[in-house]
Amino acid sequence: MQILPFYLLCDESGSMTGDPIDAINRALPDLHHEISTNPTVADKTRFCLIGFSDDASVLQPLVDLSDIDEVPALSAGGLTDYGTAFRTLLRSVEKDVAELKAQGHEVYRPVAFFLSDGIPTDEDWPTAHRELLNSRYAPKIIAFGIGDAEAQIIGQVANFRAFIQKDNSVSPAQALREFASSLTRSIVRSASSISSDGSSDFTLAVEEKVPGFETVTLDKV
Amino acid sequence: MTVHDGEDLALHQVKRFARVGDGGQGEVFEAGGPGRLLYKEYREPHKVRGDALTHLVRVRQEMAPAERDRLDRQAAWPLCRVTDGGRVTGFLMHRAPEAMTWTTSKGDGKLIELSYLLREAKAAWSAVPQPVPAQRLDLVVQVVSLLEWLHGLGLVVGDLSHANVLWSLAPEPAVHLLDCDGIRAGGQDPVLDQADTPDWHDPLAPAGLPASVDSDRYKAALMIGRILCRDPLIRPGEPLTLVPGTLDDRRAGQLAPLWRQAAGAAGSRPDLGRWRTALSGRGTIPLRRGVPRPAPSGADPAVFQQRGPRGTIPLRGD
Numbered sequence: 001m002q003i004l005p006f007y008l009l010c011d012e013s014g015s016m017t018g019d020p021i022d023a024i025n026r027a028l029p030d031l032h033h034e035i036s037t038n039p040t041v042a043d044k045t046r047f048c049l050i051g052f053s054d055d056a057s058v059l060q061p062l063v064d065l066s067d068i069d070e071v072p073a074l075s076a077g078g079l080t081d082y083g084t085a086f087r088t089l090l091r092s093v094e095k096d097v098a099e100l101k102a103q104g105h106e107v108y109r110p111v112a113f114f115l116s117d118g119i120p121t122d123e124d125w126p127t128a129h130r131e132l133l134n135s136r137y138a139p140k141i142i143a144f145g146i147g148d149a150e151a152q153i154i155g156q157v158a159n160f161r162a163f164i165q166k167d168n169s170v171s172p173a174q175a176l177r178e179f180a181s182s183l184t185r186s187i188v189r190s191a192s193s194i195s196s197d198g199s200s201d202f203t204l205a206v207e208e209k210v211p212g213f214e215t216v217t218l219d220k221v
Numbered sequence: 222m223t224v225h226d227g228e229d230l231a232l233h234q235v236k237r238f239a240r241v242g243d244g245g246q247g248e249v250f251e252a253g254g255p256g257r258l259l260y261k262e263y264r265e266p267h268k269v270r271g272d273a274l275t276h277l278v279r280v281r282q283e284m285a286p287a288e289r290d291r292l293d294r295q296a297a298w299p300l301c302r303v304t305d306g307g308r309v310t311g312f313l314m315h316r317a318p319e320a321m322t323w324t325t326s327k328g329d330g331k332l333i334e335l336s337y338l339l340r341e342a343k344a345a346w347s348a349v350p351q352p353v354p355a356q357r358l359d360l361v362v363q364v365v366s367l368l369e370w371l372h373g374l375g376l377v378v379g380d381l382s383h384a385n386v387l388w389s390l391a392p393e394p395a396v397h398l399l400d401c402d403g404i405r406a407g408g409q410d411p412v413l414d415q416a417d418t419p420d421w422h423d424p425l426a427p428a429g430l431p432a433s434v435d436s437d438r439y440k441a442a443l444m445i446g447r448i449l450c451r452d453p454l455i456r457p458g459e460p461l462t463l464v465p466g467t468l469d470d471r472r473a474g475q476l477a478p479l480w481r482q483a484a485g486a487a488g489s490r491p492d493l494g495r496w497r498t499a500l501s502g503r504g505t506i507p508l509r510r511g512v513p514r515p516a517p518s519g520a521d522p523a524v525f526q527q528r529g530p531r532g533t534i535p536l537r538g539d
Contacts, residue, residue, distance in 0.1 A: 001454075030327075032345075033325065033326070033327055033345075036343070036345035036346075037325055037331060037345050037346050038336070039336045039337065039339075039340055039343065039346065039453075040336050040383055040384070040453070042343075042345075043340070043453070065345075066343040066344070066345045066346075067343075069344060069345075192419070193419060194419060195419035195420050195422075196419075196420050196453075196454050197420075
C-alpha cells in the first residue's frame with residue numbers, strides 16, 4: 001500500500017491561550033471525523049500531531065485515524081521554540097517512515113502542516129530547519145501564520161506553500177477554523193489521487209488560497 | 222419545475238439550494254425543493270459534449286414505464302439538461318434513495334458507498350449496516366444485473382469504483398449507480414473526458430483508446446471480487462479469499478474460471494451474463510461449438526468447369 005503521512009505541528013505557546021487553542025482543539029474532531037469515515041482516504045494516510053512551545057511533544061504518534069477515538073488536546077503555555085519543533089519532526093519522520101516500510105508499505109514524502117501565532121524565541125532554529133530539509137525523508141512543509149507571526153519567517157519555514165492571516169479581517173480563531181478545514185480538504189483530495197500500487201500520478205492537493213489568509217511568496221534559494 | 226418530458230431546462234428555472242457535493246468535474250446542489258432533485262453544475266461547461274448528454278436523456282425517455290422506474294431506482298440518471306444561452310451548464314437527477322445514506326456520530330448524512338463493503342467495519346463508521354453473507358452475494362448479483370442491463374442498452378459505463386456505487390440492505394439489498402453522466406453510447410465520446418479512479422483502472426486496456434464494454438467487464442470483475450472477498454485491492458488472477466458463507470461450492474467453482482479469465486487480454490473478459498449465471502448457481506450445459514464443414518475434396522474439378530451442349534429453346538409454338 002502507498003501511504004502518505006501527514007504531520008500537524010501546532011504552536012501551543014502561551015499566546016495561543018484561549019480562543020486560538022480552543023479553536024484547534026474543536027477542529028481536531030472534525031478532521032478525525034472527515035477522514036475516519038472515509039475508509040479509502042483513511043487507508044492511504046496516517047496522521048501525527050506534534051505540539052510545541054518551550055519543548056515539543058508528539059501528542060499523537062503517527063496513526064490511521066480510523067483506529068483512534070480520542071486524541072490528546074493541545075494546551076497553551078510557554079515560549080515559541082521552532083528549533084525543538086523541527087528536531088522532533090525530524091526524529092518522528094525518520095522513525096515513522098522506517099516503520100511503515102518495515103510493514104511493507106511504500107511511503108510518499110511526508111507532508112507537514114506547521115502552524116504558529118508568533119515569532120520564534122530561539123535563535124538557532126534555522127539550523128534545525130536546515131537539518132530537517134536536508135534529511136533523507138525531508139517533508140513538504142506548508143506553513144500557516146496567525147496573530148503575531150511574521151510573513152517573512154513563515155515563508156522561510158515553508159518549502160511548499162505559506163499563508164499568513166489577513167489583518168483584522170478575521171480573528172485568529174476564525175483563521176484557525178479555515179486552516180483546519182483546508183488541512184482536511186488537502187488530506188482528502190491528495191489521498192484520493194493515490195493508487196495503492198503507485199501506478200497513477202499523485203498530486204499533493206494543497207489549496208493555493210485559504211479563506212482568511214494571504215498566500216506568502218516563498219523564499220527562493 | 223417538471224422534468225418528465227426530458228426537454229432542456231433553462232438555468233434560470235432551476236432553483237438552487239444547498240450544495241451537497243463537490244467533485245472534480247462540478248458541484249451538486251439540491252434543486253427544485255429540498256430532497257427532490259439534484260442539479261449537477263459543470264465547472265467547465267465549455268468542455269461539455271451536449272449531444273452525449275442528450276443521448277443519455279433520450280435513453281431514459283424512450284424506456285417503457287417499468288424500465289424507467291427501474292432506472293430511476295438504480296441510477297442517478299440525467300433527467301434533463303440544464304442550459305444557459307445555448308450552453309449546457311449541467312443536468313438534473315434524482316437523489317439517491319434515503320436508505321443509502323447513513324448518519325455519522327456528528328449527525329450528518331453520508332452516502333453508503335461501496336467502500337464500506339470492501340473492508341472490515343471500523344468503529345468510525347459502525348453505523349453503516351454490514352451485510353450477512355447472503356446479502357453480500359445479493360448485492361453482487363444486483364451490481365452484475367444492472368451492468369448487464371446497461372450493456373444491453375448499448376452503453377459503456379466507463380468509470381466504476383468504490384465511490385460511484387451505493388448500496389443498502391433494507392427493505393432488501395439494492396444498489397444505485399452515481400456519476401451516470403460518465404456513461405456513454407458504445408464507441409462514442411462521453412459528456413466530459415473522464416479519468417479512471419485510482420486502483421480501479423484496467424491495466425491491459427489499450428493506451429489512448431476510450432473506455433469500452435470490455436474495460437467495463439474488467440472493472441465489473443474487480444467489483445465482484447472485491448465485494449465477495451471484502452478486499453479493496455484484489456485483482457483478477459489473484460487468489461480469491463471469499464468472505465466465508467457468501468458462495469456455496471457450486472457457485473465458487475463456477476466463479477473461479479471467470480475470475481481467471483478476467484485477468485486475460487483486453488477483449489477476452491467474461492461478459493456480465495456469464496457472471497450472472499455463475500452467481501445464480503444454476504449451472505451450465507456444455508454445448509459443442511459448431512465447426513465449419515470442410516470443403517469437399519476429391520471431386521473432379523472438370524465437373525464445374527466443362528459446359529455441356531447448349532442446344533436451343535423453341536419460342537414459337539406451332
